[in-house]
Amino acid sequence: xxNLSHKKRSVLAAIISGALLTGSVSxxxxxxxxxxxxxxxxxxxxxxxxxxxxxxxxxxxxxxDLYLEGSGNGLLADSPDADPPAEGFKEDACYFYDxxxxxxxxxxxxxxxxxxxSDGLVxxxxxxxxxxxxxxxxxxxxxxxxxDTFVPGTEYSFSVCAGTDTGTTTHFLxxxxxxNGSETIYDHxxxxxxxxxxxxxxxxxxxxIPSGATNMTLYIETKSSSGDFYIDEAIAAPxxxxxxxxxxxxxxxxxxxxxxxxxxxxxxxxxxxxxSDGFSDKQKKKAADVDQNGEFAVADTVLxxxxxxxKITEFPVAEKIKPEAKSMEExxxxxxxxxxxxxxxxxxxxxxxVDYGKIEQGTYHxxxxxxxxxxxxxxxxxYDGTKEYxxxxxxHGYYEKVDRMIVNGNQTGSxxxxxxxxxxxxxxEAEEMILVFPYVFTSKRLNECTGMDNENNQAYDDxxxxxxxxxxxxxxxxxxxxxxxxxxxxxxxxxxGRESLLxxxxxPEIFGxxxxxxxxxxxxxxxxxxxxxxxxxxxxxxSGGTNDDVVGTxxxxxxxxxxxxxxxxxxxxxxxxxxxxxxxxxxxxNFVRAVFKAA
Numbered sequence: 001x002x003n004l005s006h007k008k009r010s011v012l013a014a015i016i017s018g019a020l021l022t023g024s025v026s027x028x029x030x031x032x033x034x035x036x037x038x039x040x041x042x043x044x045x046x047x048x049x050x051x052x053x054x055x056x057x058x059x060x061x062x063x064x065d066l067y068l069e070g071s072g073n074g075l076l077a078d079s080p081d082a083d084p085p086a087e088g089f090k091e092d093a094c095y096f097y098d099x100x101x102x103x104x105x106x107x108x109x110x111x112x113x114x115x116x117x118s119d120g121l122v123x124x125x126x127x128x129x130x131x132x133x134x135x136x137x138x139x140x141x142x143x144x145x146x147x148d149t150f151v152p153g154t155e156y157s158f159s160v161c162a163g164t165d166t167g168t169t170t171h172f173l174x175x176x177x178x179x180n181g182s183e184t185i186y187d188h189x190x191x192x193x194x195x196x197x198x199x200x201x202x203x204x205x206x207x208x209i210p211s212g213a214t215n216m217t218l219y220i221e222t223k224s225s226s227g228d229f230y231i232d233e234a235i236a237a238p239x240x241x242x243x244x245x246x247x248x249x250x251x252x253x254x255x256x257x258x259x260x261x262x263x264x265x266x267x268x269x270x271x272x273x274x275x276s277d278g279f280s281d282k283q284k285k286k287a288a289d290v291d292q293n294g295e296f297a298v299a300d301t302v303l304x305x306x307x308x309x310x311k312i313t314e315f316p317v318a319e320k321i322k323p324e325a326k327s328m329e330e331x332x333x334x335x336x337x338x339x340x341x342x343x344x345x346x347x348x349x350x351x352x353x354v355d356y357g358k359i360e361q362g363t364y365h366x367x368x369x370x371x372x373x374x375x376x377x378x379x380x381x382x383y384d385g386t387k388e389y390x391x392x393x394x395x396h397g398y399y400e401k402v403d404r405m406i407v408n409g410n411q412t413g414s415x416x417x418x419x420x421x422x423x424x425x426x427x428x429e430a431e432e433m434i435l436v437f438p439y440v441f442t443s444k445r446l447n448e449c450t451g452m453d454n455e456n457n458q459a460y461d462d463x464x465x466x467x468x469x470x471x472x473x474x475x476x477x478x479x480x481x482x483x484x485x486x487x488x489x490x491x492x493x494x495x496x497g498r499e500s501l502l503x504x505x506x507x508p509e510i511f512g513x514x515x516x517x518x519x520x521x522x523x524x525x526x527x528x529x530x531x532x533x534x535x536x537x538x539x540x541x542x543s544g545g546t547n548d549d550v551v552g553t554x555x556x557x558x559x560x561x562x563x564x565x566x567x568x569x570x571x572x573x574x575x576x577x578x579x580x581x582x583x584x585x586x587x588x589x590n591f592v593r594a595v596f597k598a599a
Contacts, residue, residue, distance in 0.1 A: 095236040100129040110219050111139035123161045123199040123232035132228040142219035153211040155239035163199035164229045170194050171223040174202035178213040192248040195258040201245025223344045256287045270301045293318035325599035327533045332568040335594045343589035348416035355381035356422035364474040368465040374402045376437040385480045390487035390596040391434045397494030399449050402439035409581040424592050431596040442466040460495050464503050486599040491515030508537045513595040515541040517587040521554045528561040538598035540569040543587040545577025
């Protein structure tokens with residue numbers, strides 16, 4: 001007989017007896033042809049680990065062991081709560097090995113956070129270190145590293161287990177803050193996603209502390225969240241030491257309890273939420289929607305049951321249910337709380353295993369200017385001409401070239417748009433999309449900007465004709481893009497921000513998402529008027545920088561006009577933002593996560 005705990009056998013018995021899917025599955029034929037029977041089972045109540053279970057003893061279920069040895073074998077196999085340490089790992093060889101069973105050790109809160117020993121969510125032992133009172137994503141748990149022990153220029157193995165019992169998926173980072181003699185540097189050693197109620201390991205077995213580093217602090221932070229979290233089993237060991245820990249979370253369709261296996265406990269969860277008020281956890285809802293139509297329903301529970309019983313080998317994909325579009329006010333209220341001041345450094349870095357899509361160059365004929373004009377385009381990873389993608393138009397500023405917003409930055413040297421967008425898509429935080437980078441300057445007489453005067457200003461304002469009459473039709477003909485305002489966004493920097501406001505707000509029937517980064521002066525107050533939802537974009541996202549010495553307080557004035565006229569909008573006033581790359585990066589990080597989600 002297959003060796004299962006009594007609790008697991010009881011749950012399995014309840015499931016295959018038909019109790020979880022009354023009226024949908026009355027008998028369970030196995031691959032071997034054995035029928036488990038249809039007779040109802042008498043319920044018994046048992047207490048197990050302080051939980052009350054109402055189920056049926058497995059001995060009363062005909063064929064349960066045949067089921068376990070056939071298509072169901074291994075689905076409920078008991079497993080230890082955590083993996084044992086790697087062979088050869090020695091605690092006495094560590095530079096520190098903190099399990100927080102009695103106190104916080106040398107760990108302290110970073111920023112506004114505080115730390116304390118807690119039994120709330122534990123990885124090993126009976127205690128962990130809880131980090132609470134966080135007001136920003138960089139607040140966390142920290143420990144100082146002495147240069148006497150951790151010698152700059154030398155490699156070490158670091159590992160910390162982090163977990164959370166709030167929210168849905170949290171992206172953790174293990175980071176090092178240090179001084180290099182001229183500035184403070186923030187380096188990331190490791191990062192991973194973690195789901196609610198679980199732990200994940202942040203480990204780097206061969207991290208070389210930069211030469212010349214001083215004032216070093218090792219800390220755990222998160223990306224785009226400020227909820228409480230826990231850490232446990234924090235270890236620093238000699239370089240090359242492999243330290244075992246919980247595995248990073250990997251999304252699996254149907255894995256509702258997020259244990260990275262598809263089993264009958266997921267079926268129990270599916271049925272439970274079917275008869276209750278549904279899912280409040282977005283990750284669970286996404287996993288439970290096995291037919292991927294955007295809604296969790298009875299059909300999903302039936303499909304999950306059939307999959308576990310071997311009646312189907314993959315989940316069919318149903319046509320998506322298109323929800324009613326959110327109003328401008330509703331969608332703005334949904335987006336605003338998720339906006340961060342500055343993007344995490346890791347959002348601009350290339351990661352191993354992530355496909356960042358493809359940058360292409362091309363030309364199209366401008367009917368207005370009667371000449372060919374250049375453009376850049378960023379296609380998403382795995383771009384497929386048989387699949388349609390929403391599209392965003394991103395515009396540069398005064399005097400700038402066509403490659404400004406995708407290739408060449410100013411203060412930072414190289415633009416990180418491809419990484420920002422690619423990482424957001426890879427993390428499941430942004431929709432797959434195409435980005436188009438046009439040359440905004442549009443003149444019948446001039447090929448490029450020659451000065452800041454009326455003729456040159458008009459050449460930027462005339463881009464509206466070029467965009468609507470030439471560029472957009474060209475893109476729609478030559479690339480696989482979705483059309484309609486629910487699939488079209490526009491944003492821009494400086495003069496490009498002015499144009500995105502002028503174009504987007506005067507053509508809400510075309511652009512459902514309008515952004516502007518440090519927009520230049522020249523947008524009249526008459527543009528900032530509240531219209532009906534049918535005559536408004538779903539989202540207006542306005543970014544300005546506190547340290548912008550070029551357009552100054554112009555964006556603040558635009559914000560004030562919008563507020564005075566009751567126009568819903570996201571006001572993203574970037575603390576420390578200047579007229580350049582750091583404001584652009586921050587805006588794009590937030591904007592790409594918001595677009596194409598209102599309808």
